[in-house]
Amino acid sequence: MTPGPAAEAVRVRVPATSANLGPGFDAFGLALTLYDELTVVPAESGVRVEVIGSGAGEVALDESHLVVRAIRAGLESLGADVPGFSLLCENRIPHGRGLGSSSAAIVGGLAAAYGLTGTPLDRDKLVALAHELEGHPDNVAACALGGFTVAWTEGDAGRAIRLDAVTGLxxxxxxxxxxxxxxxxxxxxxxxxxxxxxxxxxxxxxxxxxxxxxxxxxxxxxxxxxxxxxxxxxxxxxxxxxxxxxxxxxxxxxxxxxxxxxxxxxxxxxxxxxxxxxxxxxxxxxxxxxxxxxxxxxxxxxxxxxxxxx
Ligand SMILES: Nc1ncnc2c1ncn2[C@@H]1O[C@H](COP(=O)(O)OP(=O)(O)OP(=O)(O)O)[C@@H](O)[C@H]1O
Ligand SMILES: [Mg+2]
The missing domain is CATH 3.30.70.890 (GHMP kinase, C-terminal domain)
Structure with missing residues (x-):
């Protein structure tokens, strides 16, 4: 059965991430306490995008917006039909600085699709889907799983495990x-x-x-x-x-x-x-x-x- 759209707003909080951490090139990721927040409200048709903070005035506000593309991809992977939505992005992660803003946009959009359809988050699936959109798994892994992550690919599939960072890091x-x-x-x-x-x-x-x-x-x-x-x-x-x-x-x-x-x-x-x-x-x-x-x-x-x- 196709899950129906949520009647109310879905909110998402998604962390900045740092990848590589020195020698862990394309593999290691660390989730950081700096967040973008998304609010998505289902609508009859079309998309309406508002951006506050990082990227405001720079990123596209139509179907090509990275978060919108990720929401659409997430809905498709869930077999769901949500005709339209409004999206508010309150961004704190700076863009193009190496703190995983693109991964946060992708993982945040995919998570919003889960929320819109009332589907519990499947974090391993999030890593795989986000890897398809991002092209490398290190940031999306930390973004989806939190903590310290080690990511790899099996065939074309993005995979990752999460480890606890030492308390106080x-x-x-x-x-x-x-x-x-x-x-x-x-x-x-x-x-x-x-x-x-x-x-x-x-x-x-x-x-x-x-x-x-x-x-x-x-x-x-x-x-x-x-x-x-x-x-x-x-x-x-x-x-x-x-x-x-x-x-x-x-x-x-x-x-x-x-x-x-x-x-x-x-x-x-x-x-x-x-x-x-x-x-x-x-x-x-x-x-x-x-x-x-x-x-x-x-x-x-x-x-x-x-x-x-x-
Ligand atoms: N929240 C967002 N909403 C829409 N587009 C975004 C968002 N975040 C990133 N992007 C797009 O991704 C681009 C930045 O991606 P890029 O991968 O170069 O940098 P980064 O993700 O911030 O850093 P890194 O990948 O090195 O950690 C932005 O210029 C913009 O086009
Ligand atoms: Mg990036």
Whole structure:
């Protein structure tokens, strides 16, 4: 039976994500406590889109809007027919900065389709569907599952597991005012890397799983990357300079996703300075966001209830 559309507004809260985390290229993701919120109300026909915050005045407001496309794809995968809807996007995740705004739009739209049809979220299916739309699974995995995720593909299918980040893990995103598009940053990667660097990187990636899930004192060495960050320097020289400066001070900093944001991780008992404390100030024109780890991923709810009621 095709589920009928929800009579009332569906609300979605979807987290920013940081992918790669240094050596976990295209595999690791971390969900962060910075959120976009969607409100979707079923209608007789057509779509009406309003955007507040990030992307306002920039993104299309028609069927080509990424959230609208994801809602449509989600409805199709559920075999549901919702003729139209209005969509309000209240966006806090900056666009084109390496904090997973496109994944949040896709996962948020798919989750809204589940809400509109009254279907309980199937998070593994969300990862697979979102991977089809996004093209790589790392951000969508953290967005859909929360916490720390390891993603991979089987054939063409996006898969992921979620692990608990160690209690007290924190992050600071240093976000520049300028953007770098993911496809531009990907274009700088070499087609082959030296075997010694690939094997060293594999060891660091394995160590990072241990560091994030329980051994935060190993974060500095475990976040060392040999596969992608340095190759991207021409597209984001200031970001690489900041990574080098922070790491040179003993702080585990990485390029977030395809950049240019720099993510600094802090384990319990380490880099525990409060914002404005003894952490390095952001460069001119940059903002620093103090963040926690989002433990649950996208949430969807209807009416007046809160997301925790899901
Ligand atoms: N909430 C949104 N609503 C509509 N379109 C969006 C939204 N978020 C992202 N997009 C589209 O995706 C583009 C940004 O995608 P891109 O993958 O380059 O950056 P990102 O997702 O912010 O960073 P990264 O993928 O490196 O983590 C925007 O310019 C816009 O076209
Ligand atoms: Mg993206």
């Amino acid at each position: 924190r992050a600071w995103a240093y976000v520049p005012g300028t953007r770098v598009l993911t496809k531009e940053a990907r274009g700088l990667l070499p087609t082959a890397v030296p075997h010694a660097e690939a094997s060293a990187n594999a060891g660091k990636a394995a160590l990072l799983v241990a560091a994030i899930t329980g051994r935060p004192e190993l974060l500095l060495t475990a976040t060392e990357d040999l596969l992608h960050q340095e190759y991207r320097e021409p597209a984001m020289p200031e970001s690489l300079a900041l990574v080098h400066k922070l790491r040179g001070s003993g702080l585990p900093a990485v390029i977030s996703g395809a950049g240019p944001t720099v993510l600094l991780l802090g384990g319990p008992g380490e880099t525990s300075a409060e914002p404005g404390g003894d952490l390095p100030e952001p460069p001119d024109g940059w903002r620093r966001y103090p963040l926690g780890i989002d433990p649950v991923g996208v949430q969807v709810w209807s009416g007046e209830s809160s997301p925790s009621a899901e």
